[in-house]
Structure formats: C-alpha cells, structure tokens
Amino acid sequence: MSVAREPRTLIEVSDLHVHLAGSHVLQGVAFSVPEGGVTALLGRNGVGKTTTLRAMLGLVDARGAVSLDGRELTRMPTHEIVQLGIGYVPEDRDVFAGLTVGENMKLAERNGSARYDLVYELFPELRERTDQRAGTLSGGQQQMVAIARALLNENRVLLIDEPTKGLAPLLVTEVARVLERAAEIATILLVEQNLGVVHRIARDAVVLDQGRVVHTGPARALLEDSEQVHRYLGVSGAAH
Amino acid sequence: MDTFVLLTITGLGLAAMYFLIASGLSLIYGLMGVLNFAHGAFLTVGAFATWSITEHLGWIGNETLRFIAAGAFGLLAGAVMAALVEFVLIRPLYRRPIEQVLVTVGLALAVGALVQGIWGPEVQPFPSPQWMRDTTTVLGANIPNDRFVEIAAALIVLVGLQAFLRRSRYGLIIRAGVENRAMVTALGIDVRRAFTLVFTIGGVAAALAGVLSSVYFGGVEPHRGTSLLIFAFIVVVIGGLGSIEGSAYAAAVVGLTQQYANYYASSGLGDLAVVLLLAIVLLIKPGGLARAVVAH
Numbered sequence: 001m002s003v004a005r006e007p008r009t010l011i012e013v014s015d016l017h018v019h020l021a022g023s024h025v026l027q028g029v030a031f032s033v034p035e036g037g038v039t040a041l042l043g044r045n046g047v048g049k050t051t052t053l054r055a056m057l058g059l060v061d062a063r064g065a066v067s068l069d070g071r072e073l074t075r076m077p078t079h080e081i082v083q084l085g086i087g088y089v090p091e092d093r094d095v096f097a098g099l100t101v102g103e104n105m106k107l108a109e110r111n112g113s114a115r116y117d118l119v120y121e122l123f124p125e126l127r128e129r130t131d132q133r134a135g136t137l138s139g140g141q142q143q144m145v146a147i148a149r150a151l152l153n154e155n156r157v158l159l160i161d162e163p164t165k166g167l168a169p170l171l172v173t174e175v176a177r178v179l180e181r182a183a184e185i186a187t188i189l190l191v192e193q194n195l196g197v198v199h200r201i202a203r204d205a206v207v208l209d210q211g212r213v214v215h216t217g218p219a220r221a222l223l224e225d226s227e228q229v230h231r232y233l234g235v236s237g238a239a240h
Numbered sequence: 241m242d243t244f245v246l247l248t249i250t251g252l253g254l255a256a257m258y259f260l261i262a263s264g265l266s267l268i269y270g271l272m273g274v275l276n277f278a279h280g281a282f283l284t285v286g287a288f289a290t291w292s293i294t295e296h297l298g299w300i301g302n303e304t305l306r307f308i309a310a311g312a313f314g315l316l317a318g319a320v321m322a323a324l325v326e327f328v329l330i331r332p333l334y335r336r337p338i339e340q341v342l343v344t345v346g347l348a349l350a351v352g353a354l355v356q357g358i359w360g361p362e363v364q365p366f367p368s369p370q371w372m373r374d375t376t377t378v379l380g381a382n383i384p385n386d387r388f389v390e391i392a393a394a395l396i397v398l399v400g401l402q403a404f405l406r407r408s409r410y411g412l413i414i415r416a417g418v419e420n421r422a423m424v425t426a427l428g429i430d431v432r433r434a435f436t437l438v439f440t441i442g443g444v445a446a447a448l449a450g451v452l453s454s455v456y457f458g459g460v461e462p463h464r465g466t467s468l469l470i471f472a473f474i475v476v477v478i479g480g481l482g483s484i485e486g487s488a489y490a491a492a493v494v495g496l497t498q499q500y501a502n503y504y505a506s507s508g509l510g511d512l513a514v515v516l517l518l519a520i521v522l523l524i525k526p527g528g529l530a531r532a533v534v535a536h
Contacts, residue, residue, distance in 0.1 A: 057426060059422055059425075059426060077425070077430075078422075078425040078426055079425045079427075079428050079429055079430045079431070080430075082425075082426060082427065082428035083428045088426045088427075090423065090426070094420055094423040094426075096415070096416045096419050096420065096423070097419065098415060098419055099412070099415060099416060099419075103412055103415075103416075106412065107412050107413065107416050107424070107427060107429070108427045110427075110428050149427065153428075
C-alpha cells in the first residue's frame with residue numbers, strides 16, 4: 001500500500017517587508033512553495049506580487065526571511081541567489097534590446113551544460129533568429145527569449161512574472177504549454193493575471209492583497225469558487 | 241589649404257585625447273551610473289608616472305624604447321589607481337550617487353594638489369623622442385609627427401575596445417549591463433567584476449591620454465587632467481552616454497570645432513564654440529549623437 005506524500009517545502013518566505021519610495025509595499029508576506037509543479041501568486045494590480053519576486057531575488061531591499069531548501073537567501077547578493085538554481089523571467093521581459101537573441105542566451109549561460117536542445121525544441125523560432133537583435137523582436141518573441149534564458153540552465157526554481165501579459169490568445173496558449181513542460185523539470189512560482197492559464201497549470205495558489213497574504217490553498221478550488229475569485233481578485237465569475 | 245590640413249590633423253590629435261578620456265567615462269557611466277570626476281586624476285597620474293620614471297630609464301639607449309617603457313609604466317600606474325578607486329572608494333558607495341560624486345570630486349582635487357605639492361605648478365618639459373617632435377609634410381602642411389601617433393593610438397583603442405565589447409564574455413556583460421544592470425545580476429552574473437574591469441580599462445585609456453597629451457603640449461602639469469576632463473564630459477554627452485562609437489564621433493567633432501573656431505573666428509573662441517555645439521546637440525538630440533549616427 002502506498003501513501004500519497006505531501007510534497008516537501010522548497011521555498012519558505014516569512015515576514016517579508018519592503019518599502020519602496022516611502023510606501024510600505026510588502027507588509028509581512030509569508031507563504032511556502034512546495035517542490036515541483038506550479039504555485040501561482042495571485043492578486044489585483046499593485047498588491048505586491050512583482051515586488052515579492054524581486055525581494056526574493058534581492059533586487060529590492062527587504063526585511064524578513066526567504067529560504068531555498070532551508071538555506072537563507074535574504075543577505076545574499078542577487079547573483080549568488082540565482083546561482084543556487086533560480087531562473088527569473090521578469091514582468092517586462094527585460095531582454096537586452098541591443099544584443100542579439102544568441103547573445104541574450106549566451107549571457108544567460110551559467111556553465112558549460114546549457115540546455116540549448118530543450119530551448120530550441122520549445123521555441124524552434126529562436127534558432128532561426130539567433131543573429132537578430134532582441135529589440136527588433138515582437139512582444140511574443142521577446143517573451144520566448146526571456147523564458148528561454150531561464151530554461152537554459154538547470155534551475156530548481158523558476159520565478160515567472162506575468163509571462164502572458166500583452167500576448168495574443170494563440171501565444172498565451174503556447175506559453176501555457178511551455179510552462180507546463182517547464183513545471184516537469186523545475187518548481188515554478190508564477191505571477192499571472194490570466195486565470196485561465198492559472199487554472200490550467202497551477203497546483204497551488206497564494207493570494208496577496210495590500211502587501212499581505214490573504215489566502216493560500218489549491219488553485220483550482222480557489223478559481224472555481226466565484227465568490228472567492230471576486231473577493232480576492234476583483235474578477236467576476238470563476239475560471240474553468 | 242595647408243593651414244586647413246594642419247588644423248584638421250591637429251584637431252584630430254586633440255580629438256584623440258578627448259576620445260581616450262571619454263571612452264572610459266562613457267563606459268563607467270553607462271554601466272555603473274557613476275559620474276567619475278576623478279577620471280582626470282588617472283590622466284595626471286599616468287602622465288606624471290611616465291615623466292618621473294623616464295629619468296630612471298637612462299640605461300635604455302634607444303629613446304623610442306625608453307619612451308615606450310616609461311609610457312607602459314604610466315599606463316600601469318593609471319590602471320592600478322583606477323582599480324583601487326573603484327574597489328576602495330566607489331564600491332562601498334554603490335547606490336549612493338551623491339556621495340560618489342563628492343568622493344570623486346574630492347579625489348580629483350586631492351590628486352591635483354598632491355602632484356602640485358610635489359612637483360610644483362609649472363609645466364615640466366616632457367622628453368619625447370625626437371622623431372615625434374619632427375614634422376611630416378602633408379599636402380603642403382608641416383604636421384608634427386606626434387599628431388599621427390595620437391590619432392593612431394586612439395584608433396587602436398577604439399578598434400580594440402569594440403572587439404573586446406563584441407567578442408568577449410566580459411564585453412557581453414558590459415554591453416548588457418549598460419542596458420539593464422539589474423537583469424544582468426538576475427542572470428547570476430557578478431556585475432561588480434565588470435565594474436572593476438571597466439574602471440581599469442578607463443584608467444589605462446586616460447593614462448594613455450596623459451602620456452600623449454604630455455607629448456602634444458610638450459610637458460606635464462598637475463591640472464591638465466581637470467581641464468581636458470571638462471571637454472571629455474562634453475564629448476560623452478554629445479556622443480551619447482555609454483556609447484563608444486558615439487564618443488569617437490563626438491570627440492572628432494569637438495576637437496575639430498575647437499581648432500577651426502580658434503583659427504578662423506578668434507583665438508579663444510574654440511571653447512565657446514564647443515559649448516554652443518553641446519547646447520545645439522542637446523536641443524536637437526537630447527540622447528546624444530549615438531542614437532542618430534550608430535545604433536548602439
């Protein structure tokens with residue numbers, strides 16, 4: 001007889017505070033991310049989702065504690081945190097516009113075992129555009145570069161911020177498919193406004209409101225409860 | 241015609257020195273957001289290190305070899321000083337731009353005063369090889385040979401920097417860092433190493449400008465770094481912050497404008513013409529020439 005085991009906690013965030021330009025943006029954010037699968041970080045605009053990811057990476061000054069597999073990250077510089085095996089796909093993609101697609105990827109290589117096979121399998125278009133300047137790509141193509149950079153290394157965790165923002169419906173489906181595949185090889189903490197995508201790929205959900213965590217639990221149960229969706233996310237109806 | 245040729249080549253010689261200073265300033269500002277007012281001090285240290293070591297190199301019979309050996313020492317002094325400034329003074333003040341400006345201004349004043357305190361305020365004659373002081377006739381104009389050396393040195397630095405930025409891993413990091421430093425660190429790269437490297441490269445280029453300007457002006461003096469730095473800043477702004485190509489174009493425009501205005505308008509008007517040029521460029525292209533002339 002086998003017993004279903006609870007996935008162990010990979011990331012633990014506790015009492016995280018961030019002040020930005022005099023505003024108390026994160027007010028004691030606390031949640032945990034289990035190993036494997038996708039955990040969605042949800043909430044209305046401006047509640048601190050992006051700031052939470054940036055604070056976890058040391059990109060903004062924060063007080064509190066963030067640990068990866070029991071290792072405290074809070075006082076480490078960003079590059080050392082990332083070297084522990086974290087890939088980051090920022091909200092605005094932040095591809096280097098003056099660099100070519102190939103240079104963007106080369107810059108992201110952290111060691112000799114870059115997974116170009118995987119990246120080109122997921123985004124065959126990038127192989128053809130290696131010598132094209134990233135600044136001349138469409139929004140969707142730039143998003144591919146941003147995700148490819150994070151998938152290039154063998155990361156344990158991917159912090160992905162609104163990967164479908166501003167994309168056409170067909171591309172949204174494409175990105176969701178890639179994230180599903182990525183979730184097979186890494187733990188994903190995903191900030192996403194598209195609840196259809198969240199419903200499709202996320203196992204767990206953490207909801208932020210005004211700089212605090214107001215709900216944690218299974219993603220589907222949350223999204224299928226229209227009253228909770230309306231209360232926490234300000235959206236009418238539930239995602240299916 | 242011969243006067244025009246002389247003015248042009250002399251202007252380009254001056255431009256070469258502006259470029260050598262401006263390239264480092266531009267990279268440092270582009271990557272780190274640091275306005276390095278101490279950059280002129282690297283020039284001064286390079287020039288005085290070269291000048292002061294020369295008298296100890298009398299055992300090198302060939303004057304060209306002696307000049308090269310002394311110059312190499314000057315460049316080393318510039319490199320060491322720049323790396324130390326970044327490591328000791330700038331790094332602890334990362335994310336504190338006001339303090340960075342204060343410390344670099346203070347260092348510039350201190351180095352100028354220190355050098356003046358040791359060697360005095362006068363111009364000290366600089367022993368350059370005889371062939372550099374000789375002239376070559378170009379289209380009827382007798383051009384001092386050092387002008388060609390200055391132009392060639394700047395071109396070599398321009399080509400070398402471009403190759404470094406385009407072909408090397410650190411060059412890639414620097415180009416990316418000029419665009420978005422935070423994202424470079426978010427890819428797991430310790431961008432601080434690139435900071436030290438960029439400062440060191442800037443220090444070497446400024447020290448080279450120090451050696452060449454000593455030949456150009458015929459001597460070393462404690463405050464030349466400061467006076468050339470002002471024009472180098474203008475070059476950086478006109479060229480577009482963070483762009484090496486932009487600095488090269490802008491240096492040529494500034495050097496030539498200064499020479500032509502001084503001769504064809506009135507002596508002393510060159511500096512005013514450069515400031516006017518700066519105002520016009522800022523009005524028409526606030527981001528500098530780089531975005532208009534070359535895609536960065």
